[in-house]
Amino acid sequence: KYVAVDGFRRMGLDCSVELLRRGHYPRGGGRVILLVKPARALSPMTAVKRGKVVAVRGISHCTNLPAHVASRQASSAVRIIKGAGVEDVRVAEERGEGEGPGSGLALWAEIEGGPNIGADALGAREKRAEEVGKEAAEKLLAELKTGMAVDRHLGDMLIIYMAMAKGRSEIGVTELTMHAKTMIWLTEKFLGVKWTVVEGPGGSATLGVEGAGIY
DSSP states (O other): OOHHHHHHHTTTOEEEEEEEEOOBTTTBOOEEEEEEEOOSOOOOOEEOBOOOEEEEEEEEEEESSOHHHHHHHHHHHHHHHHHTTOOOEEEEEEEEOSSOOEEEEEEEEEETTSOOEEEEEEOOTTOOHHHHHHHHHHHHHHHHHTOBSBOHHHHHHHHHHHHHSEEEEEEEESOOOHHHHHHHHHHHHHHOOOEEEEEOGGGOEEEEEEEEOOO
């Protein structure tokens, strides 16, 4: 269900994430288990234009706060996304105890034939729960509006693996971030690969590379 795990698996990485406890700024205290199994080789990836949105799923969570905070975040996001024309929208609600207080909402669109596309938002003091839901929903809709297959955060993380894999990879990112530009520069310097970057409307871009084949 996690966007990054879905994207990494498409390149041959067998990994999973288990959430044990949420943590929120400034106290932190979150705990997760990341399990990564050795990969024989990395596979090149091609994902430029996104497919049809099949459904939108999400998790609205709060820690050391009333349960209605998670409910209000979820309801706000669902209303906005359904208003944009997506019919199948479901957001689970979680309330826990930990180092909080804190809240947040993670959303991801399940895409036909492609990696999931995600977005999120965090709560803050004097920030209404409805605003958290609205922020996450609008972020997701903005990602989808570009028509690209890979969201900005996943794109940042895939670049190093594309550069190491054997064969040509090409992805369409919803935004060419400074993180992405930095990783492109670093992989060209360290691995000797050469990227093609074609910028599109709204800050989107198509990134291509012939991988070094070192893994």
